[in-house]
Amino acid sequence: xxxxxxxxxxxxxxxxxxxxxxxxxxxxxxxxxIGIEIMLAAANLNFIAFWRFGPQPQPPTGVMIALFSIxxxxxxxxxxxxxxxxxxxxxxxxNVDQLDQLRG
Amino acid sequence: MNSWVLTCLxxxxxxxxxxxxxxxxxSKARRKSAVALAIIGEVLALALSILAFMPTLQATGFxxxxxxxxxxxxxxxxxxxxxxxxxxxxxxxxxxxVGLCIFVFSVGYMADDKNFTRFFAYLSFFSGAxxxxxxxxxxxxxxxxxxxxxxxxxxxxxxWIEKPSAAAAAKKAFITTRIGDMGFFLGMLWLYDCSGTxxxxxxxxxxxxSAGLAMLGASATFIALLIFCGAVGKSGQFPLHVWLPxxxxxxxxxxxxxxxxxxxxxxxxLVARVYPLFSVDAIxxxxxxxxxxxxxxxxxxxxxxxxxxxxxxxxxxxxxxTVSQLGLMMVSLGVGGVAAGIMHLLAHGFFKALLFLGAGxxxxxxxxxxxxxxxxxxxxxxxxxxxxxxxGMLALSGVPFSFSGGWTKEEILHATAxxxxxxxxxxxxxxxxVLTALYMTRQMIYVFFGNGRSASExxxxxxxxxTMPLIVLALCTIFFSVVLTSAWPWLHGYLTxxxxxxxxxxxxxxxxxxxLALVSxxxxxxxxxxxxxxxxxxxxxAEIDPLEYAQPGVFEFLANKMWIDDLYDHTVIAFSWMxxxxxxxxxxxxxxxxxxxxxxxxQLFGILTxxxxxxxxxxxxxxxxxxxxGLGRLMSGAHSGQIQTYLGAVxxGMLALLLLYAWLA
Numbered sequence: 001x002x003x004x005x006x007x008x009x010x011x012x013x014x015x016x017x018x019x020x021x022x023x024x025x026x027x028x029x030x031x032x033x034i035g036i037e038i039m040l041a042a043a044n045l046n047f048i049a050f051w052r053f054g055p056q057p058q059p060p061t062g063v064m065i066a067l068f069s070i071x072x073x074x075x076x077x078x079x080x081x082x083x084x085x086x087x088x089x090x091x092x093x094x095n096v097d098q099l100d101q102l103r104g
Numbered sequence: 105m106n107s108w109v110l111t112c113l114x115x116x117x118x119x120x121x122x123x124x125x126x127x128x129x130x131s132k133a134r135r136k137s138a139v140a141l142a143i144i145g146e147v148l149a150l151a152l153s154i155l156a157f158m159p160t161l162q163a164t165g166f167x168x169x170x171x172x173x174x175x176x177x178x179x180x181x182x183x184x185x186x187x188x189x190x191x192x193x194x195x196x197x198x199x200x201x202v203g204l205c206i207f208v209f210s211v212g213y214m215a216d217d218k219n220f221t222r223f224f225a226y227l228s229f230f231s232g233a234x235x236x237x238x239x240x241x242x243x244x245x246x247x248x249x250x251x252x253x254x255x256x257x258x259x260x261x262x263x264w265i266e267k268p269s270a271a272a273a274a275k276k277a278f279i280t281t282r283i284g285d286m287g288f289f290l291g292m293l294w295l296y297d298c299s300g301t302x303x304x305x306x307x308x309x310x311x312x313x314s315a316g317l318a319m320l321g322a323s324a325t326f327i328a329l330l331i332f333c334g335a336v337g338k339s340g341q342f343p344l345h346v347w348l349p350x351x352x353x354x355x356x357x358x359x360x361x362x363x364x365x366x367x368x369x370x371x372x373x374l375v376a377r378v379y380p381l382f383s384v385d386a387i388x389x390x391x392x393x394x395x396x397x398x399x400x401x402x403x404x405x406x407x408x409x410x411x412x413x414x415x416x417x418x419x420x421x422x423x424x425x426t427v428s429q430l431g432l433m434m435v436s437l438g439v440g441g442v443a444a445g446i447m448h449l450l451a452h453g454f455f456k457a458l459l460f461l462g463a464g465x466x467x468x469x470x471x472x473x474x475x476x477x478x479x480x481x482x483x484x485x486x487x488x489x490x491x492x493x494x495x496g497m498l499a500l501s502g503v504p505f506s507f508s509g510g511w512t513k514e515e516i517l518h519a520t521a522x523x524x525x526x527x528x529x530x531x532x533x534x535x536x537x538v539l540t541a542l543y544m545t546r547q548m549i550y551v552f553f554g555n556g557r558s559a560s561e562x563x564x565x566x567x568x569x570x571t572m573p574l575i576v577l578a579l580c581t582i583f584f585s586v587v588l589t590s591a592w593p594w595l596h597g598y599l600t601x602x603x604x605x606x607x608x609x610x611x612x613x614x615x616x617x618x619x620l621a622l623v624s625x626x627x628x629x630x631x632x633x634x635x636x637x638x639x640x641x642x643x644x645x646a647e648i649d650p651l652e653y654a655q656p657g658v659f660e661f662l663a664n665k666m667w668i669d670d671l672y673d674h675t676v677i678a679f680s681w682m683x684x685x686x687x688x689x690x691x692x693x694x695x696x697x698x699x700x701x702x703x704x705x706x707q708l709f710g711i712l713t714x715x716x717x718x719x720x721x722x723x724x725x726x727x728x729x730x731x732x733x734g735l736g737r738l739m740s741g742a743h744s745g746q747i748q749t750y751l752g753a754v755x756x757g758m759l760a761l762l763l764l765y766a767w768l769a
Contacts, residue, residue: 097746
């Protein structure tokens with residue numbers, strides 16, 4: 001089977017769905033963060049795929065954006081984990097079901 | 105000389121007033137300071153009075169007037185003023201001197217009273233008001249002081265407020281004099297309406313000066329009679345005399361100062377002061393208003409003298425005697441003998457104060473007993489009191505030559521005899537002279553002669569602080585006879601402004617012998633009637649009065665004060681009671697019902713609006729708020745606070761948008 005754009009897009013959509021499922025269904029804050037990382041990875045894969053199968057030759061814009069995105073994701077993970085630690089210190093839990101202070 | 109006193113006349117009443125105020129602010133225990141203050145105030149008043157008296161001697165018809173504006177309303181200015189003339193000056197000295205004696209006497213008499221300081225505050229207050237009354241140069245100012253002495257009298261009669269009889273007597277005195285004062289007040293308003301001023305003397309414009317009197321016209325008689333109503337009330341004239349004997353419930357010094365020497369004389373003084381009003385358009389010295397004065401005076405003088413014969417209370421006898429003497433003064437004023445009336449007033453002030461203080465000394469010595477039938481034989485036990493009382497009694501009876509009362513009484517009789525209208529008052533007054541001698545003899549025999557009875561067993565002479573004022577007043581009474589003697593009518597000339605000639609022949613007028621004979625007759629009858637009064641007799645117990653023994657009906661009539669009090673009880677007072685009951689009934693049932701009816705309507709309306717509020721407006725608002733609350737509850741359900749629920753909703757929304765996009769494309 002030859003790698004075509006559709007294959008990459010399907011894989012990317014699958015990855016995004018898995019990430020979304022993780023974010024919506026897991027109760028642990030760290031798993032939610034992992035879900036977010038998976039969705040980011042799916043987006044990166046899309047950038048690379050559209051760049052790879054676009055008209056050639058051209059500047060490596062897709063790779064650049066993916067690299068930026070990875071850097072931002074790292075920063076995001078750092079901030080997210082710091083927040084998880086802060087939440088844990090405050091509430092003594094990381095279960096998002098119990099973090100319902102915004103309930104109306 | 106002494107001119108500063110004439111511009112500061114107000115200082116005379118101000119001194120006792122100030123003393124009174126300071127005493128009132130002291131605590132009850134400061135007895136010595138209270139006495140010292142009261143006496144200092146009175147001595148100051150006396151000194152100033154004597155200073156004010158001096159210049160009046162220098163010129164005949166002296167008159168110093170000092171007017172000032174009280175306040176201005178619109179275009180009218182109300183003016184008050186002070187006046188010093190021989191009448192005022194003589195009254196000032198008499199009041200201050202008698203007052204001082206009585207203050208000193210009170211120190212002994214009230215020594216055991218727990219409200220000692222209050223007593224002296226009231227006495228000083230009275231003294232100030234009375235001194236103010238005599239120097240007032242405005243009928244309004246006079247009326248103000250007139251009411252102040254009335255208030256002082258009320259406070260002092262009811263001084264022993266815990267005694268119900270004293271409280272009742274105080275009320276009776278106040279209300280009875282108020283009836284007269286009503287007339288006085290109306291007269292004053294009428295006078296102001298006619299003449300436009302209430303100042304007596306105002307350099308030609310006063311209401312007692314010819315210009316003012318001319319404006320009155322025919323209403324002068326009515327104004328004079330209305331003002332006389334005030335004098336009737338204050339001076340205890342018939343028919344308003346009933347309060348004065350009851351006023352004896354007050355402490356004896358009060359009876360002496362207020363209800364014998366000074367305040368009750370204010371009525372006589374008032375008539376003398378506004379005498380020009382009474383004598384407007386006089387024909388031969390007779391006017392309708394003066395005729396009324398004469399007959400009221402005669403009735404009072406005779407009636408009170410009769411009642412005095414059948415009284416048992418030592419002070420009540422003196423009270424009726426005061427009423428009788430005031431009647432005599434009124435007659436004198438009415439027949440035109442103003443100077444004689446005022447001279448009798450001054451003399452009476454001294455000897456009646458003396459008699460009352462003597463009675464106070466007797467009561468003090470007998471430990472509060474006032475019934476003369478229980479005394480007796482005090483002649484030996486209380487020699488000083490006996491001697492001074494005898495002097496007072498002789499002066500009151502009118503023994504001429506050496507006692508002041510004799511000369512003045514003789515002058516009054518003389519003036520009455522010359523009244524052109526009728527001779528009846530003259531003969532009635534002669535009968536009054538006999539009666540006066542009779543009841544005083546009776547009192548002397550009961551109190552000082554005969555055997556000692558129950559109350560005189562432990563009797564003792566009073567302390568010197570009480571006997572000294574008695575001696576001073578007795579000396580004044582005797583000394584006064586020199587000033588009053590008809591051979592040298594100095595005081596008469598001083599009061600009337602007429603020149604004075606010494607005529608020894610006037611000493612032996614027939615009138616003197618007539619009055620001497622009448623007094624002797626009275627004394628002899630008295631001695632004969634009551635010779636056994638003090639002695640135990642097998643046939644007749646000492647408790648029964650000889651007159652009662654001989655004429656029970658007459659005695660009962662007199663002992664019950666001619667049933668005048670009972671008459672008032674059954675007419676005026678009963679009527680007042682009925683009126684009060686009627687008003688009460690009207691209040692309770694008619695007016696109250698009306699008010700309740702209106703209240704009910706209001707209440708009904710209130711219930712109506714309340715129900716509209718409750719059911720209509722309030723319920724609508726309730727429903728709206730309930731709806732809003734339900735909606736809020738519903739909406740708040742969506743806000744679970746669960747981050748994943750929110751994200752799920754976002755994901756579903758995204759999916760829906762995606763599908764919509766796919767379907768449309």
